[in-house]
Amino acid sequence: MSSARRVSKCQHCGRKSLLISQGLGLCLDCIRRDFGQVLPLIAKAHSAARRPFDLPEQPPKCEGGLICQLCVNECRIPANGRSYCGLRANRENRLVGATARKGNVSWYYDALPTNCVADWVCPGGTGAGYPQFAYSHGAEHGYKNLAVFYQACSFDCLFCQNWHYRSMATRESKIDALELAQAVDDRTACICYFGGDPSPQLPHALRASRLALESNKDRILRICWETNGSMHPALLRQAAELSLNSGGCIKFDLKAWSEELHIALCGVSNKRTLENFTLLTEYVEKRPSPPFLVASTLLTPGYIDREEISRIAAFISSLSPDIPYALLAFHPQFMMSDLPPTS
Template sequence: MTKCKLCGHESEEISKSIGVCVNCLRKDKQAVKTAMESHFKWRELMGLPPEPPKNGELQCKICVNECKIPRDSSGYCGIIWNKGGRLTTITGTFDKGYFHWYLDPHPTNCVAEPVCPEREHYGFYNLAVFFAGCNLNCLFCQNIHHKYMIKEGRIDMGEGVVLSTNELANIAMQRRVTCVCYFGGDPTPHSIYALKVSRKILKRTEESKRIKRICWETNGLENPRIMKEMAELSLKSGGILKIDWKAYTPRVYQALTGINGKKLSKG
């Protein structure tokens, strides 16, 4: 049992990390400030900005955070950087991504498996691309490993790989690979890279008359123009775009993810 720090209510459903009950989160502005304490401690441990920076020299518009990144620092995600006055990624270029990948045999553990057109293709594989970094800071992330991949702004080659768009496209074109699913972390910070790879894959499939489905598992916070292109590539290839919405109430959303849900509800 955990006691709410504001109202004193005790329940098994109150998280020790958040420290307050859901009723206080919905009604009391102070509740969000209390919940954010855990976010700030965790991000300091990881060497990441406590909040989306707003006073830097370069603005990133890849996602809803729209970070204004100081020189030689990263945005909230830890993937997009201002390096010497140039907006780039942790790899130094939008033509290279940082992730780890594996071939997941069908039927996969994909959340869209019940409606996946590839679910009965035994002997074939989904190319699972697990991106480092995320533009949220979910306290209960089931794939928290993505944060350790970018701890203190470093690329750890023992945790992942850096591949060019051509190198990843080559893996996707293996005969027994029928689809590609981008997740992580979240594909949002790497979305420019992922879109480039996807276009290359679909161009090659048109030339070879093969099927390669493009799928995404994302929090849905991409710039609308980026999200539209992601959806178009999935539609064209017969893939699926899955959005993982964390909470309906803006203050609950912020308590869980570290990002102001009020802004998202207006976007």
């Protein structure tokens, strides 16, 4: 999924630039100005990104299909079909695949402080919340994070930094939530769920979190999330309570402000993400330190420009000026491997 950087041409207006990705084939101006006209080209780009992994090219909306409501896609899965994330299938009118007990997931230990999106404000990196939520005044040297990678996603980001999960999304979900919870040892200070994204498997993560907290009730164990924010709001509230009470944080990746640009880059609307982010602000004042909610945006060259960042920043500050916001450097990956890194 890599290629040399070269000038690419917008398939709509014909403009050429190093900041137009061949994987999308459209410039930012055309996405903003002529979204309705270029939507078929956007759909074509996402189909090309998903087809090699045997993933549905669009969220299935089959009348009479089995319904999954775990995320924004609200798939209606036809007979012998599969959910957009690839985790669940309709077999003989029965939904099979990932459940609250069995997940498609892997994990590893990461020494603290680590490269967490919130490292600059979280207990593991700074000692914020000591002594209630942190083991030390500063960075928690000698402790570790249980990094839990969910191997599926509700979005289809063409710039995905962890795109390899797609080859595992349709595999059998085998990891029991109890097995995951038991991976927490006495030097584990926090659990962070990421991916892919935890949204399509949130019931599994919630179950594992509760089991882990029950087994470690007399010490600090923070529950954290890195997510695109597309989950069902009722599940998000459950995740929020776990993080709020344990000293953990929820990190939302706000990939774009414009819905049209978000669809172009990620294949899915960002309306649910922005609604869920707004929902979480009611928790912010309940625990000022360490910060409960953190936002981030990847600076994708040629697409995430000053206007996008300004709109996202204004949105965040309108909800609360105390929400930390991180801008992340872009590294060429997946269908946008022809773009330059953030300069």
